[in-house]
Amino acid sequence: MFEIDKWQEIYSTVRKNKLRTFLTGFSVAWGIFMLIILLGSGAGLENGVKEQFKGGATNGVWISSGITSIQYKGLKIGRPIKFTNEDYKSIKTTVSGPDRISARLFLGNNLISYKNEYGSFFLSPCHPDYGFIKEVSMIQGRFLNNIDITEFRKVAVIGEKVKTALFKGTDTVAMGKYIKINGVLFKVVGIFRDFSRNDDEQKRVYIPISTAQRVFQGENVINQISFTTGDASSAEADLMIQKSRALLSKLHTFDVDDNRAVNIWNKNEEVRKFQALFAGIRMFIWIIGIGTIVAGVVGVSNIMMIVVKERTKEIGIRKSLGATPWSIVALIMQEAIIITSFAGYIGLVLGVGLLELISKKVPASEFFRNPEADFSIAVMATVLLVFAGAIAGFFPAMRAAKVKPVEALRDE
Amino acid sequence: MIKIKQIHKSYVTGQNSLHVLKGIDLEIGAGEMISIMGASGSGKSTLLNILGILDDYDSGEYLLNGLFINKLSERKSAHLRNQMIGFVFQSFNLVSFKNAMENVALPLYYQNVPRKKRNLIAMEYLERMGLQEWAHHLPNELSGGQKQRVAIARALIGKPKVILADEPTGALDSKTSLEVMDILQEINSTGITVIIVTHEHDIAMRTKKTIRITDGNITEIVVN
Ligand SMILES: Nc1ncnc2c1ncn2[C@@H]1O[C@H](COP(=O)(O)OP(=O)(O)OP(=O)(O)O)[C@@H](O)[C@H]1O
Ligand SMILES: [Mg+2]
Numbered sequence: 001m002f003e004i005d006k007w008q009e010i011y012s013t014v015r016k017n018k019l020r021t022f023l024t025g026f027s028v029a030w031g032i033f034m035l036i037i038l039l040g041s042g043a044g045l046e047n048g049v050k051e052q053f054k055g056g057a058t059n060g061v062w063i064s065s066g067i068t069s070i071q072y073k074g075l076k077i078g079r080p081i082k083f084t085n086e087d088y089k090s091i092k093t094t095v096s097g098p099d100r101i102s103a104r105l106f107l108g109n110n111l112i113s114y115k116n117e118y119g120s121f122f123l124s125p126c127h128p129d130y131g132f133i134k135e136v137s138m139i140q141g142r143f144l145n146n147i148d149i150t151e152f153r154k155v156a157v158i159g160e161k162v163k164t165a166l167f168k169g170t171d172t173v174a175m176g177k178y179i180k181i182n183g184v185l186f187k188v189v190g191i192f193r194d195f196s197r198n199d200d201e202q203k204r205v206y207i208p209i210s211t212a213q214r215v216f217q218g219e220n221v222i223n224q225i226s227f228t229t230g231d232a233s234s235a236e237a238d239l240m241i242q243k244s245r246a247l248l249s250k251l252h253t254f255d256v257d258d259n260r261a262v263n264i265w266n267k268n269e270e271v272r273k274f275q276a277l278f279a280g281i282r283m284f285i286w287i288i289g290i291g292t293i294v295a296g297v298v299g300v301s302n303i304m305m306i307v308v309k310e311r312t313k314e315i316g317i318r319k320s321l322g323a324t325p326w327s328i329v330a331l332i333m334q335e336a337i338i339i340t341s342f343a344g345y346i347g348l349v350l351g352v353g354l355l356e357l358i359s360k361k362v363p364a365s366e367f368f369r370n371p372e373a374d375f376s377i378a379v380m381a382t383v384l385l386v387f388a389g390a391i392a393g394f395f396p397a398m399r400a401a402k403v404k405p406v407e408a409l410r411d412e
Numbered sequence: 413m414i415k416i417k418q419i420h421k422s423y424v425t426g427q428n429s430l431h432v433l434k435g436i437d438l439e440i441g442a443g444e445m446i447s448i449m450g451a452s453g454s455g456k457s458t459l460l461n462i463l464g465i466l467d468d469y470d471s472g473e474y475l476l477n478g479l480f481i482n483k484l485s486e487r488k489s490a491h492l493r494n495q496m497i498g499f500v501f502q503s504f505n506l507v508s509f510k511n512a513m514e515n516v517a518l519p520l521y522y523q524n525v526p527r528k529k530r531n532l533i534a535m536e537y538l539e540r541m542g543l544q545e546w547a548h549h550l551p552n553e554l555s556g557g558q559k560q561r562v563a564i565a566r567a568l569i570g571k572p573k574v575i576l577a578d579e580p581t582g583a584l585d586s587k588t589s590l591e592v593m594d595i596l597q598e599i600n601s602t603g604i605t606v607i608i609v610t611h612e613h614d615i616a617m618r619t620k621k622t623i624r625i626t627d628g629n630i631t632e633i634v635v636n
Contacts, residue, residue: 005521005524005526005527008527009521012510012514013509016509016510017509280436311507314507316505317505317506317507318507318518318522319466319490319493320464320466320505321470321493321494321495321499321518321519321522321570322490322491322493322495322519322522322523322570323490324486324487324490324491324522324523325486325487325490326487327522348484363470401486402486403465404466404467404468405466405493406461406466406467409466409501409505
């Protein structure tokens with residue numbers, strides 16, 4: 001009963017001193033609110049950019065053939081480099097490290113039809129490992145396999161969007177059906193979804209590279225070799241790339257340093273660059289966030305000091321009526337704790353609410369999506385502010401409680 | 413009820429020391445009603461504050477209801493103030509953000525009386541002061557006389573043995589002063605010891621005994 005009464009006493013004090021309560025609460029609520037918005041925007045920025053990296057293993061390396069730009073051994077500039085199956089095999093057998101490896105052929109958009117439905121889709125002949133390198137996820141059926149390659153099977157793995165474009169109305173089952181690619185029939189063995197947000201990635205058709213070379217090309221040329229570096233460190237991955245480059249330069253007689261003869265895209269390097277950038281941004285956010293919290297702590301401390309000063313007379317009166325020093329300290333501290341906790345909670349709710357609203361109303365863009373604040377950090381910050389408020393209230397409260405009642409009463 | 417012997421009290425401010433009470437001897441029996449008079453600065457309030465355990469003294473002896481009062485812990489003195497003493501101040505000293513009823517009930521809060529019960533009791537005391545209609549008003553909505561009656565109700569609610577009033581009528585007009593004195597006399601008639609510090613002769617005359625303090629010493633005790 002006594003305990004409830006204490007809370008009621010505090011509640012009635014808080015209710016009747018609205019300005020004081022508001023001022024104490026505001027600096028806390030504002031600090032927490034700003035912190036959440038800051039953390040949320042940082043996360044939104046990071047999520048937005050991270051999304052750009054989806055669809056494709058983060059340890060993937062893509063090596064495409066290009067045109068020479070440096071004179072080498074008397075060969076002139078501007079010579080096109082043509083990769084062949086031999087290059088693929090050489091890298092596969094002599095460069096140690098890559099755990100998945102695939103060659104690719106670039107055939108561009110092709111007319112693909114099923115019965116009366118048709119469309120132009122990107123045809124991507126490759127090895128089975130490309131499914132892992134590109135990280136496609138199968139919705140139905142399977143990706144390409146080694147038997148498809150060795151037996152030159154006419155099978156196709158089609159994107160989700162390809163399926164919906166070609167298989168309509170009463171004929172919606174794609175698996176096992178034959179689609180026509182440039183007039184050649186291929187059997188659909190799988191339907192995939194690509195994690196990339198890019199719509200074009202869902203409009204692809206993967207077919208065995210061996211079949212493509214035989215049916216559409218008639219030679220053993222390839223355009224790209226890609227591999228994943230497994231668990232290799234970035235230094236080890238760089239070594240794999242270096243070795244592949246050296247190997248290709250020897251096979252095709254071009255300068256190892258000729259960056260145009262082969263274009264190498266190391267996704268891991270790009271990811272690392274962004275990780276460094278975001279580490280910087282995150283640190284920046286933390287500095288501002290900590291600054292905001294410190295400002296909140298200082299604000300609360302100031303107000304608590306003023307509050308105690310303002311209440312000296314009241315403390316004197318309470319003491320003359322029989323209040324013990326401890327009851328005075330408890331009164332002030334509990335009030336501080338209640339106000340700061342409540343205000344912190346309001347700041348938390350408002351901050352999270354605003355982030356939710358932004359999440360819902362502002363369409364995700366390339367640079368911003370799904371802003372979310374780390375809730376545990378926000379709660380910790382609130383606890384910190386409440387604690388600071390309590391500490392800030394404690395010392396003046398102790399002093400006030402120790403003052404002789406006469407002195408407190410004299411205070412005008 | 414109250415027995416003091418050779419009470420000395422000095423105020424030390426920086427290097428100066430002001431000897432205010434210079435050996436006060438006084439005995440006040442239970443149920444007495446006395447007034448303390450004297451020039452401004454003679455030490456009346458100082459004495460009353462010591463009697464009310466709001467301040468301590470430098471040397472001498474103070475016995476309140478047989479209890480030796482010297483350098484008590486704040487906890488103990490808070491308890492004694494709560495149980496034994498009711499204060500009435502010239503400036504009322506009501507808590508500004510609490511209404512009349514809540515102000516009156518405050519001593520019972522420190523006796524751990526539940527809220528509903530203490531508000532009920534506070535209403536009874538306000539009724540005795542003729543203030544039941546003003547129970548839910550804040551102090552700044554009350555007249556001086558009303559405020560002082562609220563303060564008296566608050567002083568009484570803890571059932572004290574002694575009421576200490578420092579110029580209770582100092583801020584009131586003569587008509588209201590008389591009303592307040594009526595109340596204090598009535599309280600005394602229930603057996604509570606009443607000690608009033610005053611400058612006004614009329615007020616002093618309504619007590620049974622007047623003690624005159626001059627320059628920190630008791631110079632005269634007059635039975636009225
Ligand atoms: N806290 C203090 N520190 C220093 N001096 C004080 C303090 N309180 C009172 N005094 C001095 O002690 C003396 C006695 O003060 P006290 O308040 O007891 O006088 P009083 O008799 O009540 O006067 P009044 O009739 O004006 O109320 C005065 O000279 C006053 O200035
Ligand atoms: Mg005085």
